[in-house]
Amino acid sequence: MEESKNIQLKEFTRNILVIRLSAMGDVAMVVPVLRVFRATYPDVKLTVLTRKFFAPMFSDIENLEVYPAEVNGKHKGFFGLTRLANELNKLGINEVADVHNVLRSNVLKTLFLLRGKKVAQVDKGRAEKKALTRPNNKVFKQLKSTHQRYADVFSALGYPIDFLTHNFPKKQALTKNILSLTQGSTKKWLGIAPFAQYDSKTYPLELMVEVIETLDKENRFEIFLFGGGKKELDILNNIASKYNNVINVVNKLSFEEELKLIGNLDIMVSMDSGNAHLSAMYGVHTITLWGVTHPFAGFMPFAQPIENTILPNLAKYDQIPTSIYGNKIPSGYEKVMYTIKPEKVVEAVNKLSL
Incomplete structure (x- = not known):
């Protein structure tokens, strides 16, 4: 010893x-x-x-x-x-x-x-x-x-x-729980994390549902929804119940298993939030949607090209970024993310899946 x-x-x-x-x-x-x-x-x-x-x-x-x-x-x-x-x-x-x-x-x-x-x-x-x-x-x-x-x-x-x-790690082996959840799907694995700490940098839920519905109809993706907490669990369960290719991950895996699943995704769609950095640290293609924050502040996910960022209409909302963390919203800036059309998000996902 x-x-x-x-x-x-x-x-x-x-x-x-x-x-x-x-x-x-x-x-x-x-x-x-x-x-x-x-x-x-x-x-x-x-x-x-x-x-x-x-x-x-x-x-x-x-x-x-x-x-x-x-x-x-x-x-x-x-x-x-x-x-x-x-x-x-x-x-x-x-x-x-x-x-x-x-x-x-x-x-x-x-x-x-x-x-x-x-x-x-x-x-x-x-x-x-x-x-x-x-x-x-x-x-x-x-x-x-x-x-x-x-x-x-x-x-x-x-x-x-x-x-x-820098070298990204190899994809980790999937546990029995993950394999049971993914049901052996051979489709492209797409993660969607629709929430953020502040509403000012959260894509409107009704628009995200349009994105999910369109991608579900394409029948090329297995879509995994990420979030946390009782409120988000209920929302994501409701969404997942309506589509054939959508699985809610919340409360079904340990955090360690969730990371393994994220590391095996083909693409992640996230807000300017933690899930973007979790997927990026494994080298997963990560599309980020931004509200009143902006990549210029230095919080771009690691090694992701600027082409993977989707920004609102900066000409209309020229005070963006209004804060570093999204906690300051000037009057009239409550709906900046409505200027990001669902079609643009779907296009970005499909481009990366080719």
Whole structure:
């Protein structure tokens, strides 16, 4: 036992703590960054501090340990974070990459600084994002991607990485539950995630139903609906019950199994939300529909071409983006996504399925 422990210690020269506690889409955007890091620096161990629920996202990355943060339990508050820092310190942390930059991560970062550890923190680009989203004197230009902002944190620690070296993982084997759900379908597998945190970047449900109905009639796709929560479950069950080729995934798979299914899709249609980043991290063709947010803010799904984005009428709604997260809606901007016609979404799906 002692011998294997010594081998483990010799295998890694350093252990970097990576802090990203939430939200799901932001955590998913870290995954490609860490894939490249592991391939570039195989002798450096990564310890990712995040919610336990998110651990399956990192399952394809070797020599990476997920340490669960219980921020509503034993790690709550300053004393809880102090306890967490002590626990992490026992793992032999050498450096800290804070890719979250919130109060909790700042406290942890400070505690490690006091221990003499080198730390680096993500620059969220707040000033340039404010210039991009303000209604007057808007500076409308492409900002640095969130993936690159994360990569810059590692560069600051002395570990530059190049996304051109990134390789997507192989498709994962399907479980019995997934095989039962998919019913052995040999059609193209299309995922549709019709919801987002804010209505301002959620495609109107009646228009999404038109998209689903048209694609169902083509009889070329097995359509899987993704969402979460009781309200979304009921809505998606109702939609799925009306069509032959539509399956509601909600509450039928574990999160780990859901990720395996997403990784085996041919195409995903999503809002500017977490599901877009989940599918993109597996290299799935991902079509994104945007409302009052915009790809210029840096939240494009990883390695997806701009052609896979569908935007509303920017000439009519020239204040877009009105916010980074979709939480600010100017008067008269409540229905911007109605300018995205269902036919355009169907056309984008069919183009990628050729």
